[in-house]
Amino acid sequence: MDQDVASKAKALSNFVWQIAETLRGDFKQSEYGKVILPFVVLRRLDCILEPTKDAFLKAHAGLPPGIDEQTRDMMLYGAVGGGVRVYNTSSLTFAKIRAQNSTDVHKNLITYITAFSDSVRDVFLDKFLFTDQLKRLADATILWKVFEQFAALDLRPEAVSTLTMGYLFEDLIRRFSEISNETAGEHFTPREVIRLIVDLIIVNDDEKLRGQGIIRQIYDPACGTGGMLALAEEALKEFNPDIRVELFGQELNGESFGICKSDMLVTGHDPENIAFGNTLTQDAHKDRRFHYMLSNPPYGVDWKKYQEPIREEAATLGKDGRFGAGLPRISDGQLLFLQHMISKMRTDEVGSRIGIVMNGSPLFTGGAGSGESEIRRWLLENDWIEAIVALPTDLFYNTGIQTYVWLLTNRKERERRGKVQLIDASGERFWSPMRKNLGSKRREIRDDGRETITHIFHEMANGGGPWSAVSKIFDASDFGYREIRVERPLRLNFQSSPERIERLKLAKPFLKLDPADQDDVLNVIANRLPNTLFMERPAFEAALTKAVKSAGVKIGAPIRKAILSALSERDESAAICLDSSGKPEPDPELRDHELVPLKEDWKGYVAREVTPFVPDAWVDETYRDNADKCVGRVGYEINFNRYFYRYVAPRPLTEIDAELKTLETDIANLLKEVAG
Incomplete structure (x- = not known):
């Protein structure tokens, strides 16, 4: 059944598409839909209303005076019949407009559209902006030709079902979207x-x-x-x-x-x-x-x-x-x-x-x-x-x-x-x-x-x-999973080598100093600090304090921090740097995150998956979920590939090699033809 409906809709779409070709030269291809789609809707409504047109007009003429709008609409919907909630108070139809040939077709269509019930009239005037398109068609002297073709289109409900109309709209929108490079999938x-x-x-x-x-x-x-x-x-x-x-x-x-x-x-x-x-x-x-x-x-x-x-x-x-x-x-x-x-x-x-x-x-x-x-x-x-x-x-x-x-x-x-x-x-x-x-x-x-x-x-x-x-x-x-933050200790060596001193010269706190103060700092580091490799931060800090004091130079906290940063390098063999409370200081560059299944205890996971490989690592227990306040942030993801992965074995090398040789032969033959 669906196949028959789709085939009929396709035939209708092809017919309507031929009408769209009439617009070529006067309208851009991207504008075809603005004319054709409203005309299809208008013709469909005309076909629905035409059988009861005479009875409706009599009912409309016989409405009691002073009737409220809602009651009026319900009575007129009843006159149309079939549960259709639309009417048109004009005596015009496509057939009557067509019978007048090309005389006043623009004027008649405007009269016809504006005589629809409010909901339909608003659709044509405000959403389709159809009166603008009718004027363009009239100015291009092709309105009658387009109208006449639509008047010949049979869209009566007994000939074209609602489902078929849906397929028709679908196919037309797809075509118009393709020629205007729009996203058809946004519409259906x-x-x-x-x-x-x-x-x-x-x-x-x-x-x-x-x-x-x-x-x-x-x-x-x-x-x-x-x-x-x-x-x-x-x-x-x-x-x-x-x-x-x-x-x-x-x-x-x-x-x-x-x-x-x-x-x-x-x-x-x-x-x-x-x-x-x-x-x-x-x-x-x-x-x-x-x-x-x-x-x-x-x-x-x-x-x-x-x-x-x-x-x-x-x-x-x-x-x-x-x-x-x-x-x-x-x-x-x-x-x-x-x-x-x-x-x-x-x-x-x-x-x-x-x-x-x-x-x-x-x-x-x-x-x-x-x-x-x-x-x-x-x-x-x-x-x-x-x-x-x-x-x-x-x-x-x-x-x-x-x-x-x-x-x-x-x-x-x-x-x-x-x-x-x-x-x-x-x-x-x-x-x-x-x-x-x-x-x-x-x-x-x-x-x-x-x-x-x-x-x-x-x-x-x-x-x-x-x-x-x-x-x-x-x-x-x-x-679900818990994302836990795994830290490793910061290990630094320190040395006042020429390369590291050059790094200090580019540090922002150093650049903010007066030239004289810059010279004092460089003098302390280059001449008073031992040019040896310190493997412990406390020992280097002690040497720096002694050098500064002996030179009679005062340095603030920002400069001291810049010196420690510039003259240090990460070294796995160096001693662990401790914070003020005596705990290992984490190294941001070695920080990692582990995703622990929600059903599993994170401590057991770390003991199995982390500690055996990095014994000095620890979990940052201040990194907690905002909702349940437990260690680690909760996350959820649904990865189909993880659950439905299908392994596809690679082709044998002999098969690939044979295919390459065939391609090489084909290419060589083509080159011979070109050269010949």
């Missing part, structure tokens, strides 16, 4: 990836979704054109036709928002549930909680330009706000979206489930104490992560990098509590190569591959069975 996610996420977040909720009167609210904080929302609703309806599904979303890109909101309008959803704006700085659904949440936030996109409100919220509200767990590095905001979604979890007995696709960065970027690590710690210690699925590379239109689906819930089943399942679905058993590449997309997850991944997750497959190589279950604490 491949359908098979969405279907996988949807299957994974509902597979464990079978019993909760059965029966009458079930209501489920679905939310996408970066909803794009609404593909995730539409497919999530479709899956729930297939499982339970009587379920009521309410869709919510927010989108920053104006065109994507316009398409998504238009889709909500024509499928009978409340268009006001789709908000425009930046989710991270302007939460349009602030007081709402949702049953299911899905998202594919932009990868590696920095949040520098809107960091102030985010930092302010984190500092002011802390754990009571959305970003209290920590802030990731400024170059990547994926974990901000995830924290935002966590804040939308329901606290009732039903709870919430989240499916979010991200790249590898949120899994392991950042060491102990960093924003990323603290966010992972917060997620794992609250036991929200159910599973993480590694997807194949080359799945997305704009990037070939590896991606991962995170599955989270605040209502884990008993057997999953305290556990995290890792599934490596990157192998060939789950995907097939595409017959024709679409941008960077060279692979697609097969239907049977998707079903297998869902089965592995549902059954909690873990070792010993047929899926032991691709599914492993861990305690949440298995991903």
